[in-house]
Amino acid sequence: MTRVADLLTRASFVEMNARERARSLLDAGTFRELLGPFEGLESPWLQRQGVVPQSDDGVVVARGTLGGVPAVVLAIEGAFQGGSTGEVSGAKIAGALELALRDAEAGKTIRPVLLFETGGVRLQEANLGLAAMADIHAALIALRQHVPVVGVIAGMVGCFGGMSITAGLVSRLIMTRQGRLGLNGPEVIEQNAGIAELDSRNKPLIWSLTGGEIRVATGFADVLVEDDAQAIADEVRAAFAAGAPAEPNSSRVAFWQARLAQLPASADGAALRTLWAGDE
Amino acid sequence: MGDSASLRGRHWFEALTDGVSPLPGGIPSVLAADIPLGSDRARVIAVVPDPTNRLPRARQGEIGIDEGWAIARRVREAIDGSGRPILAVVDVPSQAYGRMEELLGIHLACAAAVDAYATARLAGHPVVSLVVGNALSGAFLAHGYQANRVIALDDPHVSIHAMGKAAAARVTRRSVADLERLGQEILPLAYDVASFAKLGLLHELIGGVDADAPSPADVARVRERIVAAIADARQGPPDLSSRRRSAAAQQNRAASIAVRAGLAAEWD
Numbered sequence: 001m002t003r004v005a006d007l008l009t010r011a012s013f014v015e016m017n018a019r020e021r022a023r024s025l026l027d028a029g030t031f032r033e034l035l036g037p038f039e040g041l042e043s044p045w046l047q048r049q050g051v052v053p054q055s056d057d058g059v060v061v062a063r064g065t066l067g068g069v070p071a072v073v074l075a076i077e078g079a080f081q082g083g084s085t086g087e088v089s090g091a092k093i094a095g096a097l098e099l100a101l102r103d104a105e106a107g108k109t110i111r112p113v114l115l116f117e118t119g120g121v122r123l124q125e126a127n128l129g130l131a132a133m134a135d136i137h138a139a140l141i142a143l144r145q146h147v148p149v150v151g152v153i154a155g156m157v158g159c160f161g162g163m164s165i166t167a168g169l170v171s172r173l174i175m176t177r178q179g180r181l182g183l184n185g186p187e188v189i190e191q192n193a194g195i196a197e198l199d200s201r202n203k204p205l206i207w208s209l210t211g212g213e214i215r216v217a218t219g220f221a222d223v224l225v226e227d228d229a230q231a232i233a234d235e236v237r238a239a240f241a242a243g244a245p246a247e248p249n250s251s252r253v254a255f256w257q258a259r260l261a262q263l264p265a266s267a268d269g270a271a272l273r274t275l276w277a278g279d280e
Numbered sequence: 281m282g283d284s285a286s287l288r289g290r291h292w293f294e295a296l297t298d299g300v301s302p303l304p305g306g307i308p309s310v311l312a313a314d315i316p317l318g319s320d321r322a323r324v325i326a327v328v329p330d331p332t333n334r335l336p337r338a339r340q341g342e343i344g345i346d347e348g349w350a351i352a353r354r355v356r357e358a359i360d361g362s363g364r365p366i367l368a369v370v371d372v373p374s375q376a377y378g379r380m381e382e383l384l385g386i387h388l389a390c391a392a393a394v395d396a397y398a399t400a401r402l403a404g405h406p407v408v409s410l411v412v413g414n415a416l417s418g419a420f421l422a423h424g425y426q427a428n429r430v431i432a433l434d435d436p437h438v439s440i441h442a443m444g445k446a447a448a449a450r451v452t453r454r455s456v457a458d459l460e461r462l463g464q465e466i467l468p469l470a471y472d473v474a475s476f477a478k479l480g481l482l483h484e485l486i487g488g489v490d491a492d493a494p495s496p497a498d499v500a501r502v503r504e505r506i507v508a509a510i511a512d513a514r515q516g517p518p519d520l521s522s523r524r525r526s527a528a529a530q531q532n533r534a535a536s537i538a539v540r541a542g543l544a545a546e547w548d
Contacts (some may be wrong), residue, residue, distance in 0.1 A: 034546040041542060044535050045466060061543065087468070091539035098519075098540070099547050121417075123452055126442035128468040128533065130417070131481050131523070134425040135536075138520045141398040162421055168391025183387040183418055184377050191450045192377040193337060209383045220385045250391040251399070253352050260345060260384060263334070267380040 011229040014155045014178050018060045018075035021115050021154070024229045025073055025236060026064030034061040035092060043086050045125045054080045057088040061096045067237045070103075071111040072096050076118050078157035083118030085163060086125040090132020097139035097149075104146035111240050112143060114151045114170060119185060120161010133162035140169050148172060148244040150236055153179035153212065154227065160185045168250050172239040173221040174232065175212030181220065182210040208269035218272055219249070285329035285340040288413040288437075288491060289371030293326035295499045296369065296506075303354075309333055309341070310350035314358075317365065318507035323358035325351060326369035327423055337378030343419040344376035348389025351423055355396035363404045365510045366397070370424040371413030374444055390422040397426035406513035408506055411473070412491055415440040417447075428513035428522070429483040431505060435491040438473040440481075445471055467532055480529025483509055483522070 013021060023031040035041050035056070042053040058080035062073045074093050076083045085093075093114070103110045121129035140149055151170035153159045155178025159167050164183050167173055175181065184192075186200035199205070208214055216224040225235045259279060264271035290311070297313040306312065309330035314321050329341040338344025343351075358366055375386060401407045409415075409424035411432035420440065424430065432438055442448075449456045463470035467478060477485045486505050489498040516522050523529060524537055 035539065035542045039542065041535075041539060045468065048466065049462070063547070087533070087535050088539055091536040092543065095540040095543045099543055121442045123443060123448060124469075126448075126469050127440070127476060127479060127481075128536070130421070130425070130442040131479065131533070132536065133421060135520055135523075137394045137421065138398055138401075138426060141395055142402055142519065145402070162418060164387035165391045165394055165418065165421055168385075168388040169395060181387065182382045183375055183390065184382065188447070188451060189377045189379065189382070192447055197337075197377075198379045198382075209379065218385075220388060248395070250352075250388060250395040253349060253356060253392060253396075256388070256392065257349050257353070260349065263380065264383070267383050269383065272383055 012227050013229045013232050014176065014227045016229070017079065018077035018115065018117070022060050022062035022073040022075040025113065025233050026062060026066060026071060027068065030064030032063045034063060041088060043088050043125065045087065045128070049124050051081070051124060057086060057092065058083060059089040059092040061092050066111045066113070066240065069109050069111050071113065072100050073113045073115065075115040078117030081122055083157050084120065084122030085118065085129045085132055086122040087128035087132060090129055090136060094132055094135035094139050097136065097143055101139060101143045101146070104143060110147055112147065112149045113236055114149065114166070116151060116153045116159035116163060116167055117157045118159055118161070118163045119157060120163050130162065133166070136166055137169060140166060144169070144171055144244070144248060148240060150174065150239045152232060152236065153181055153221070154232065155179040158210070169248070171244050171248055172223070172242070174223045174225055174235050174239065175215055175221040176225055176227045177212045178227055179212040180206070180210040181215050205268065214269035214273070218276055286371050286373065286413050287329070289326045289341065289369055290328040292410070292412045293324065293328070293369050295494055296324060296503065306354065307346050307350050309338070309347055310354065312354040317367070317503065318510065320365050320510065322365040322367050323354065324367045324369060325354050327351070327372055335376065335378065335380060337381060338376040340373055341371065342374050342376040343372055343390060343393070343422045345381055345384045345386050345389045348386065348393045348422055352392035352396040355400050359400050359403050359405060365406045365408065366400055367506060368397070368407070368409040368424045368427060370409050370411045370415045370420065372416060372419035372423055373414050374416050374447065375418035375422070390418055393422040394426055401426060401428055402518050404518065406510045408509045408513065410502065410506060411438055411440060413438060416444050417442055428516065428518070429509040430481065431484045431486060431509050432473050432482055433489050433491045434473060434485045434487040436472070437491065439471050440473060440476045441471055478528050479532050480526040481523050483512065
């Protein structure tokens with residue numbers, strides 16, 4: 001029964017929208033949004049393709065503090081165009097990371113957090129979305145040399161496409177069981193490689209490849225957390241307290257090449273878990 | 281070009297390395313060599329098709345698991361404090377779409393390549409990308425898009441895009457003809473490299489070169505433009521801000537610039 005009581009007092013982070021997520025993460029009363037919806041900086045490309053733009057273009061840039069330290073939280077809204085990266089939403093993320101870098105280079109403390117919920121580049125803005133993604137990668141890698149950058153994949157949409165590369169670049173990555181992380185979404189693989197390669201309706205298989213549990217178990221993410229706003233806020237603070245890892249995951253070339261020298265017996269999480277058991 | 285793998289990347293790698301042996305070790309799909317270029321000794325890296333690739337989804341020159349990590353290794357070997365240039369020869373059709381790839385973290389393999397190129401750039405190595413064929417999607421993010429300067433051949437089969445035409449048509453449920461028509465109306469959707477250049481993301485478009493069978497004079501001219509791009513990169517900051525400076529960018533990436541100005545005004 002205590003488990004039921006526990007569940008009832010919990011606030012689901014997954015069910016929150018981007019703005020609520022950012023607010024719940026920052027220290028109480030410190031949330032301040034930059035380029036908020038009333039400033040109306042929206043995509044200049046969507047309307048002429050028959051898509052209604054959104055006044056924040058699906059990204060919330062929030063300043064505030066985390067554990068009393070100045071922070072910036074970049075929260076992607078999965079409910080708008082699948083959280084896709086367009087020119088404006090991408091520039092909001094890249095631009096905020098560039099300003100965080102400017103602060104870090106000036107010796108100011110800053111805690112940058114990315115809340116992922118995205119299918120990747122927005123195909124209606126194709127080349128400008130991809131260009132923004134390169135800017136995001138560049139800024140993140142430069143910033144990471146000064147301060148840890150923490151990412152969270154909570155769940156609903158997951159984190160796919162070019163943004164999964166961004167997730168691969170963060171200093172520490174936190175996931176829930178409901179989160180998924182992969183470069184190519186299952187539907188895209190099925191469409192490009194055929195149903196024999198991947199049946200996108202085979203949900204257990206999809207979770208065994210890209211779900212938060214297997215990603216943490218196999219070292220593609222660092223922390224597995226329950227879908228609980230307080231627990232996630234605690235893990236984000238703990239990630240900053242722990243500081244930057246000795247080497248970011250994406251820089252550990254020798255380690256990962258040694259791991260990948262052998263392929264698992266079959267393409268599922270259980271086989272990989274066996275193959276990689278105990279080599280951390 | 282159909283389904284057959286493009287050999288442009290290999291041809292240009294061989295033309296530019298001109299008799300210098302590729303570095304030993306590594307995998308057949310990621311070629312690397314150290315060549316004289318201007319007054320420098322540059323590290324050249326190309327991803328090429330390997331029909332015997334152990335992962336079948338990465339046999340047409342795609343960036344797969346092994347390719348991402350192999351690029352990262354080749355780039356990191358060249359980070360030695362000397363500031364020597366790194367040249368990415370780009371002809372990549374896509375990332376590898378496969379089940380094994382997802383399981384083994386192809387996103388991280390791509391991130392490793394991105395990380396290596398950006399780290400080299402930040403460490404004072406000018407990074408230049410020469411696009412000779414396709415530069416598509418996640419594959420271009422991993423191999424080429426972190427360069428200080430991106431230059432491309434002005435050729436009908438050179439394409440820099442977020443997603444290959446056929447794949448984009450399938451995903452958006454539009455016909456290829458529809459996509460091409462939309463690209464004429466909406467600049468960031470266009471597949472041709474001349475339209476791409478209008479976004480201000482290219483340092484230079486090199487015309488008048490036979491991309492499939494370059495003459496010695498073509499190769500010499502491209503080599504000279506690479507050297508010029510390296511010199512230009514050395515004059516600028518080690519970030520990607522040059523992509524927002526040109527008149528083309530001011531016009532066609534106006535929102536990218538406006539967002540940054542707005543954020544800066546409200547930051548503190």
